[in-house]
Amino acid sequence: MSISRQCVILVGGKGTRLGALTKNTPKPLLPVGGRPFLSYLIQEAARHNFKRILLLAGFKADAFEPELAALRAAAPGVELTVLVEPEPLGTGGALKFAAPYLDDQFLLFNGDSFFDVNLLDLTSRPMKADGIGRLALKRQQDVSRYGAVEVDGEYVRKFLEKNPAGGPGLINGGVYWLNKAVLDHIGSGFVSLESDVLPKLAVAGRLYGTAYDRFMLDIGLPNTLEEAQSTVPAQMRRPAIFLDRDGVLNHDVEYAHKPDQIVWVDGAMDAVKAFNDAGYYVFVVTNQAGVARGFYTEDHVQTLHTWMAGELAKRGAHVDAFAYCPYHPEGVVPAYTKTSSHRKPAPGMILDLLKAWPVDKERSFLIGDNTTDIEAARAAGMPGHLFKGGNLADFAKTCLQAR
Numbered sequence: 358m359s360i361s362r363q364c365v366i367l368v369g370g371k372g373t374r375l376g377a378l379t380k381n382t383p384k385p386l387l388p389v390g391g392r393p394f395l396s397y398l399i400q401e402a403a404r405h406n407f408k409r410i411l412l413l414a415g416f417k418a419d420a421f422e423p424e425l426a427a428l429r430a431a432a433p434g435v436e437l438t439v440l441v442e443p444e445p446l447g448t449g450g451a452l453k454f455a456a457p458y459l460d461d462q463f464l465l466f467n468g469d470s471f472f473d474v475n476l477l478d479l480t481s482r483p484m485k486a487d488g489i490g491r492l493a494l495k496r497q498q499d500v501s502r503y504g505a506v507e508v509d510g511e512y513v514r515k516f517l518e519k520n521p522a523g524g525p526g527l528i529n530g531g532v533y534w535l536n537k538a539v540l541d542h543i544g545s546g547f548v549s550l551e552s553d554v555l556p557k558l559a560v561a562g563r564l565y566g567t568a569y570d571r572f573m574l575d576i577g578l579p580n581t582l583e584e585a586q587s588t589v590p591a592q593m594r595r596p597a598i599f600l601d602r603d604g605v606l607n608h609d610v611e612y613a614h615k616p617d618q619i620v621w622v623d624g625a626m627d628a629v630k631a632f633n634d635a636g637y638y639v640f641v642v643t644n645q646a647g648v649a650r651g652f653y654t655e656d657h658v659q660t661l662h663t664w665m666a667g668e669l670a671k672r673g674a675h676v677d678a679f680a681y682c683p684y685h686p687e688g689v690v691p692a693y694t695k696t697s698s699h700r701k702p703a704p705g706m707i708l709d710l711l712k713a714w715p716v717d718k719e720r721s722f723l724i725g726d727n728t729t730d731i732e733a734a735r736a737a738g739m740p741g742h743l744f745k746g747g748n749l750a751d752f753a754k755t756c757l758q759a760r
């Protein structure tokens with residue numbers, strides 16, 4: 358069972374406003390903080406479970422091939438494919454050319470912008486049957502550099518021309534959740550999604566928009582590319598919430614290992630989403646001694662976590678990584694019978710995650726229902742909050758406010 362969905366990234370444009378910088382290098386491959394800008398976009402997609410990534414290349418497409426290994430290494434588990442348009446087709450034309458490779462619904466990124474939103478919030482919001490897609494919109498104090506977007510409730514109504522007078526407004530954040538039906542509205546030849554397709558869909562009332570007050574930056578100008586060098590890596594350094602599983606996310610029924618044994622704690626999914634929305638990494642750290650005791654296997658644990666991820670995704674929430682410890686000193690399965698530095702109250706699982714992810718540890722904390730959880734947090738150098746039952750979202754809110 359795979360819940361991994363598709364993310365399409367437009368990487369074919371000419372970075373004309375960047376001059377010599379993009380003479381031989383496509384904009385998304387320009388270095389930001391010492392690595393290709395594109396690698397951040399791939400990581401962001403991957404951690405939201407969009408692990409099948411399709412790059413729509415055009416200008417200087419040959420430059421991608423030598424970078425693919427490094428891009429794949431930046432986000433383990435991603436399936437990365439490059440599709441090269443035969444001639445410059447524009448963003449809409451490139452999408453139409455990719456028709457045989459597109460899922461029925463897919464996420465679309467502009468390859469030169471980074472908008473730090475909870476992608477699953479965008480994708481989980483309901484649309485009517487004739488809805489073609491939903492745009493992530495960014496509230497901007499001054500829209501003079503951009504064409505602003507006019508909304509009416511949930512709907513995008515109009516794309517306005519660039520207005521030098523500027524002023525506050527909403528702009529297109531370069532992140533879209535689209536139905537493949539969008540292709541029916543793309544003519545042949547060179548077509549711009551932004552100028553030719555989306556405005557018509559907006560007028561027809563078939564385009565949704567959601568505004569997010571989150572960090573956004575595009576690297577289209579020399580000064581924004583310069584700004585990105587520090588701001589984009591800094592944005593990736595996030596606080597993290599470490600959640601115990603049994604007794605926190607789901608009611609503890611002892612050795613749960615199948616979906617039908619999972620009863621979610623009240624507010625559990627909302628709590629995870631609240632942390633996602635607030636820009637936290639969310640990690641699950643769970644002792645699974647049932648593996649050592651021979652009650653179930655690691656496969657069961659992983660399959661269950663995949664199922665939990667799918668349930669969370671429907672509610673706009675996700676877990677960035679599930680860590681579990683299958684070991685116990687009194688096991689019956691020899692391979693798992695040992696004292697482990699990863700079994701809570703030891704902090705091994707937390708320490709591994711701190712090493713693997715760019716976590717702002719000072720602002721991170723754990724929620725557990727057992728004193729061994731709290732001890733593990735303390736041993737890893739962060740606070741732990743003891744959850745004694747009730748509504749997890751309410752509890753999470755008080756934890757967040759206490760930060």
Ligand SMILES: [Mg+2]
Nearest residue numbers: 601603604726
């Ligand atoms: Mg527990």
